[in-house]
Structure formats: C-alpha cells, structure tokens
Amino acid sequence: MSRSRLTVVLSQAPGKHPAKRALEESIVAALLFEPDLEVSVVPNLYDLGPDHTGRLFLDGVAGDMVVISWLYPRAAFWLLDRDGIKGHMGESQMKPPADEDDDAGEGETDTPVDKPEAIGAAGTIPDRHIYCLDLRDSNKHETFVAEVKRIAAECKDRRAAKAREKAANSPAIIQLGLSATKPDLPTEQKAFAPEALLAPAGRRWYPVIDYSRCTNCLECLDFCLFGVYGVDSLERILVENQDQCKKGCPACSRVCPQQAIIFPEYKSAAIAGADTGAVGGLKIDLSRLFGGDVGDALSAAVAERDRELVNDGRAAVGATVGIPKRQTSKPAGPKDDLDKLVDDLDNLGL
Numbered sequence: 001m002s003r004s005r006l007t008v009v010l011s012q013a014p015g016k017h018p019a020k021r022a023l024e025e026s027i028v029a030a031l032l033f034e035p036d037l038e039v040s041v042v043p044n045l046y047d048l049g050p051d052h053t054g055r056l057f058l059d060g061v062a063g064d065m066v067v068i069s070w071l072y073p074r075a076a077f078w079l080l081d082r083d084g085i086k087g088h089m090g091e092s093q094m095k096p097p098a099d100e101d102d103d104a105g106e107g108e109t110d111t112p113v114d115k116p117e118a119i120g121a122a123g124t125i126p127d128r129h130i131y132c133l134d135l136r137d138s139n140k141h142e143t144f145v146a147e148v149k150r151i152a153a154e155c156k157d158r159r160a161a162k163a164r165e166k167a168a169n170s171p172a173i174i175q176l177g178l179s180a181t182k183p184d185l186p187t188e189q190k191a192f193a194p195e196a197l198l199a200p201a202g203r204r205w206y207p208v209i210d211y212s213r214c215t216n217c218l219e220c221l222d223f224c225l226f227g228v229y230g231v232d233s234l235e236r237i238l239v240e241n242q243d244q245c246k247k248g249c250p251a252c253s254r255v256c257p258q259q260a261i262i263f264p265e266y267k268s269a270a271i272a273g274a275d276t277g278a279v280g281g282l283k284i285d286l287s288r289l290f291g292g293d294v295g296d297a298l299s300a301a302v303a304e305r306d307r308e309l310v311n312d313g314r315a316a317v318g319a320t321v322g323i324p325k326r327q328t329s330k331p332a333g334p335k336d337d338l339d340k341l342v343d344d345l346d347n348l349g350l
C-alpha cells in the first residue's frame with residue numbers, strides 16, 4: 001500500500017456479540033470503497049500473539065494508521081507500542097458519552113497533578129501518527145466514518161505540509177530531479193489474505209505500560225512475583241513475559257504510583273485505560289486513589305497477589321514483599337474522606 005493512503009484497522013470484539021458485530025460490519029462496509037483508505041479487519045488486538053498474521057500485518061503498516069477497537073484509546077496505543085508498532089499519538093475528536101465512562105465506578109479528574117517526569121516511549125518514534133478510536137464511544141457507524149474521514153484529511157494535510165517544507169529546504173534536490181522525500185517506514189504494505197488476518201486468536205491477559213506516565217520507579221518489578229516484568233538494556237521497565245501474568249488479576253496496577261499500568265479488559269474503566277471518569281457523579285483523583293495516601297488499594301493488591309500465589313501452590317507473602325516504598329512512610333491515622341470513598345467502592349464490589 002502506498003503511504004498516501006490511510007490504513008484503517010478494525011479490531012473485532014472477542015466472542016460473537018451480535019450488536020458489536022453489526023456495528024463493526026457497518027463501519028467496514030461504509031469505509032471499504034473510500035479511495036484514500038486501506039481497510040482491514042483483525043481479531044481482538046489485545047489477543048494477537050507475536051506470530052498472528054494480524055500482528056504481522058500491523059507490523060508492516062507503512063504510514064499513518066487508525067485503529068478502531070473495543071479498547072480505550074490509551075490502552076490500544078500503548079499495547080501497539082509494546083509490540084513495536086510505534087508512532088505519535090493522533091488526537092481523535094470523538095469523546096466518550098458523558099454518562100457512560102465509568103460504569104465500574106473508578107475514575108479520575110483532568111486536574112493536573114504534580115508528577116515526576118515520565119520516561120516516554122523507548123527508541124525512535126517513526127514519523128507517522130496512530131489514531132485509536134473506541135467502539136464504545138458511539139453506536140452509530142456514521143460517527144466513526146465521519147471521524148476516519150476527518151483523520152484522513154488531517155493526515156493528507158500534514159503530508160502536504162511536510163512535502164512543502166522539504167521542498168523549500170532542498171531546492172537543489174528538486175532541481176536535480178531527485179526525490180525530496182526519504183520515508184522512515186516501508187513504502188509498500190505486504191498483502192495478507194483477509195481470512196489469514198482473521199485467524200482465531202486465543203484469549204490473553206497481561207499488563208500494558210503507558211510510558212507517557214511511567215517514571216521507571218520499578219515498583220511493579222518488585223511487586224510482581226510471577227516474572228512478568230523485566231528491564232531492557234537501558235534499565236527501563238518492560239513487560240517481559242506477558243503470558244506469565246495471572247488471568248483476571250490486576251494487582252500491580254494498584255501499586256503503580258502513576259496509574260501507568262493498564263489491564264485493557266479489566267472491569268474498572270480506570271484500570272482498563274480510561275482517561276477520565278466519575279464515581280456516582282463525583283470526580284475523584286486517581287493519583288490519590290491508587291497511589292497516594294490510600295492503603296486500601298495496596299491491601300487489595302496484596303490480597304489479589306496472595307490469591308494467585310496460593311493458586312500456584314506457593315505460600316502467600318502478604319505485605320512482606322515488594323511493597324511500594326511510598327507506602328512505608330504512610331502514617332497510621334484516622335480515615336479521611338477519601339479512605340471512606342474507597343471503602344464505599346469496596347462495599348459496592350468494584
């Protein structure tokens with residue numbers, strides 16, 4: 001595929017939910033014959049292993065890309081990044097419905113919080129944008145079609161502006177009739193049969209790190225006792241052994257001080273990668289809920305980890321191993337309003 005066409009990848013919902021399939025199909029049908037788009041369908045993005053054809057296809061996408069999935073955009077973007085499918089995060093103009101975002105009861109405010117600097121994505125980021133759209137944001141296929149067309153126009157304008165800039169900076173090259181562009185990604189996309197892209201993928205469960213938040217404190221590495229985390233040659237945290245994570249367990253997301261650990265399919269919107277949300281109409285600050293003064297989140301994490309240790313035939317360790325450093329200085333004291341809010345959430349079974 002030429003880089004002048006925008007790649008659109010639709011990631012199917014796991015299972016065969018008829019309403020979800022109908023929305024997916026109507027979006028694909030509407031986009032398929034658009035001349036500036038290259039549309040493909042893959043199984044649930046989160047489930048694609050390294051050898052799945054869908055993943056190989058994504059690896060080879062040559063330029064800007066729109067990924068439409070049933071995942072929060074932040075989760076989809078960083079799971080692609082983990083798989084080496086990198087780019088700059090494109091900004092979508094689609095927003096979640098106002099009252100939908102936090103049905104599981106955890107959320108956060110947009111209020112900026114003082115945080116240490118994040119380490120950012122590893123390596124060189126190719127000169128392209130990846131836009132992630134969440135299929136839960138609308139049940140109308142027209143909304144997605146309009147947004148994809150808007151993105152296509154935006155990408156086209158950006159390419160044109162870059163070409164003009166290069167031409168202005170390289171008049172000699174233009175005069176000599178040489179190419180003024182030097183793409184940093186492949187110019188052609190390998191072709192894969194649609195049925196190969198859609199080969200079934202088994203369900204998976206693993207954490208995804210949002211490096212725009214992660215400060216490399218390594219608390220998750222200390223906390224996880226199942227060998228999921230590791231560090232790269234630059235001592236940066238990474239999810240090294242994805243499939244060693246315990247299915248359904250989100251424990252380490254609760255101990256991350258930056259809420260940088262996402263479990264894209266967890267029931268709570270905040271842990272699944274939502275940006276904002278509310279609890280019963282009350283906006284709360286997740287940096288406090290998960291990482292600051294709240295011991296309850298840590299207790300939940302310890303209990304979840306102990307349960308998995310016992311399931312593995314190992315001894316529970318309680319709070320004696322890998323407890324985040326920030327918690328050791330927490331003074332014992334009466335519960336404040338936030339503690340009570342967390343208690344209320346727990347009582348709701350969230």
Ligand code: SF4
Nearest residue numbers: 214215217218220256
């Ligand atoms: S605990 Fe969070 S911030 Fe610290 S290294 Fe792990 S992912 Fe990054």
Ligand code: SF4
Nearest residue numbers: 224228245246251252
């Ligand atoms: S959820 Fe549990 S097993 Fe999975 S990475 Fe976190 S601590 Fe390790």
